[in-house]
Amino acid sequence: MARARVLIIDDSRFVRTTFRSVLQGSFDVREEADGESGWGAIAADPAIACVFCDITMPGMDGFEVLARVRGSADERVRQLPVVIISGDEDEATRRRARESGASDFISKTAEATEVLARIEAQMRALQARQEAAEARRASAQSATHDPQTGAFTLHYLLTEGRKHFAHARRHGESLAVICFRLEAQAAIAARVARGVQAALRAEDTLARIGDGAFAVMLARTAAAPAAAFARRLQEQLAAARVEARIGVAALDADRVGAVEDLLRLATERMTRKAAPPAPPAPALPPDVERALQVLERTPPARLGKALPEVLRRLRPFLEALQKAGKGG
Numbered sequence: 001m002a003r004a005r006v007l008i009i010d011d012s013r014f015v016r017t018t019f020r021s022v023l024q025g026s027f028d029v030r031e032e033a034d035g036e037s038g039w040g041a042i043a044a045d046p047a048i049a050c051v052f053c054d055i056t057m058p059g060m061d062g063f064e065v066l067a068r069v070r071g072s073a074d075e076r077v078r079q080l081p082v083v084i085i086s087g088d089e090d091e092a093t094r095r096r097a098r099e100s101g102a103s104d105f106i107s108k109t110a111e112a113t114e115v116l117a118r119i120e121a122q123m124r125a126l127q128a129r130q131e132a133a134e135a136r137r138a139s140a141q142s143a144t145h146d147p148q149t150g151a152f153t154l155h156y157l158l159t160e161g162r163k164h165f166a167h168a169r170r171h172g173e174s175l176a177v178i179c180f181r182l183e184a185q186a187a188i189a190a191r192v193a194r195g196v197q198a199a200l201r202a203e204d205t206l207a208r209i210g211d212g213a214f215a216v217m218l219a220r221t222a223a224a225p226a227a228a229f230a231r232r233l234q235e236q237l238a239a240a241r242v243e244a245r246i247g248v249a250a251l252d253a254d255r256v257g258a259v260e261d262l263l264r265l266a267t268e269r270m271t272r273k274a275a276p277p278a279p280p281a282p283a284l285p286p287d288v289e290r291a292l293q294v295l296e297r298t299p300p301a302r303l304g305k306a307l308p309e310v311l312r313r314l315r316p317f318l319e320a321l322q323k324a325g326k327g328g
Contacts, residue, residue, distance in 0.1 A: 003028045004123060005047040009038030009065065010054040010085065015108055019052060019085070022112040023119070035060030039068055042077060050122055052106075055086045055093070062086075063100055070101040081122035146208040149193040157207035157215055161259035164219050168251055172299045175259070176218040176226035176250040179266040180233065183212070183243040192242065196233065213270075215263060222296050223250035245270050 005028040008019050016031045023029050030048065032038040035057050042048060042065075051069070055062035062084060072078045081103040086093065097105050103122050106115065144156045152160075161177075168175040182189050189212055196216065197206050203219040218226055230246045237244045247269030249262045256262050303310055 004049040005030055005045070006119065007032065007038065007041055007045075007048045007051045009033075009035060009051065009057070009062070011057045012054070015054065015085070018108075019115065022115050026116065027119070034058060035062065035065045039065050042069060042080065043072075043074070046076060048080065050119055051080055051082045052085050052119075053082055055084060055097075063096070066097075066100045066102060081119075081125065083118060083122065149190040149208050149214075151193045151197065151214060152205055152207040154207055154209045154215075157205055157209070157217060158259065158263075160205050161217050161263070164217065165251070165259040165262075168220070172301045173220050174222040174250055174252040175262065176221040176223065176248065177259075177262045177266040178216040178218065178226060178230050178233070178246060178248050179209070179213065179263070179270040180216075180230075180237075180244050180246040181210075181213040181270055182237075188242060189214075192237070192240075195236075209263075209267075213267075215266065217259075220299075221250070223248070223253035225293060225296050226250050247271070 003026070006023050007030045008016050008023075009032045010016050010019075011033055013033075016033075020029045020031065027050075028047070030041060030045070032041050035053075036059055038051075038053065039060065042051060051065075053062045053065050066082055066084070069077055069080055069082055082101070083104040083106055084097045084102045085106050085108055086097075087108045094105050103125075104118050106118055110118075143153050145151070146153055161175075164175050167173070182192060193206060193208070193214060196214070200206060200216065201219075205217040207215050207217075209215045216229075218229065221229075226248050230248050234244065234246055247266040249256070249265035249269065251262065254262065254265055256265065300307060
């Protein structure tokens with residue numbers, strides 16, 4: 001198994017040689033002579049598991065290296081143990097090193113046994129943090145409900161969504177995803193999530209997909225009724241003085257190859273600058289609205305040999321609508 005790699009950053013060749021002689025029996029050792037090249041090695045070399053860094057160096061000093069490590073967007077870099085090595089052992093320097101995020105502070109005159117003991121302690125601490133983070137990730141991936149809002153998790157949404165997507169493709173049905181982001185506090189987000197969940201059918205799924213962001217997966221739902229649902233949701237949130245952005249994607253309107261693509265499209269549309277609201281559609285008589293919803297959600301394949309009969313009975317109604325439209 002490959003040995004862990006330790007990086008030594010110090011402008012003194014003597015110090016680097018001394019620490020190499022102590023460490024090379026147990027670790028793979030890399031050396032850099034200044035802060036700039038040391039930072040470049042940290043960012044580019046994923047094998048580095050621990051850093052020994054001098055404070056006083058030309059150009060980028062040890063505190064700046066430490067600031068870049070702790071401020072990195074890369075979690076691997078941000079979690080690296082950084083041991084400050086210095087000949088300056090006053091308490092003010094040690095305190096600044098601790099406050100800057102140093103994992104430990106060691107003198108350049110330390111005995112070999114002390115150096116090895118310190119680095120082994122840092123490696124054990126790093127391993128413990130990595131194992132804890134992995135356990136949290138595994139827990140998040142297997143959880144079905146978000147504890148803050150009671151909605152399902154993204155993992156559950158995708159698991160169920162893949163089933164719905166395969167069923168929709170197999171039976172010629174549609175599938176819609178609505179994403180919305182709330183500009184609201186967590187307590188309000190949880191209340192909104194409960195309200196949306198109450199309005200859904202048993203086969204639909206509401207999941208939290210980020211901070212203040214949710215996705216609704218509507219089974220057997222085409223783009224038009226999904227957009228109508230999104231408009232009603234926007235109006236209800238506006239009435240409650242909750243700002244929100246909403247995006248919609250549907251299998252019958254978007255050419256996609258997986259449920260993840262539907263979710264991505266809806267998320268992208270959610271994050272775009274909001275367009276002027278479309279004028280609301282005229283309200284239909286309740287029985288007509290119900291009949292249209294049934295037709296919109298019925299795949300032609302389900303009708304089978306009855307399809308010609310349905311068309312025959314609808315034709316007079318459609319022709320009357322066409323004449324009425326021309327007359328208007």
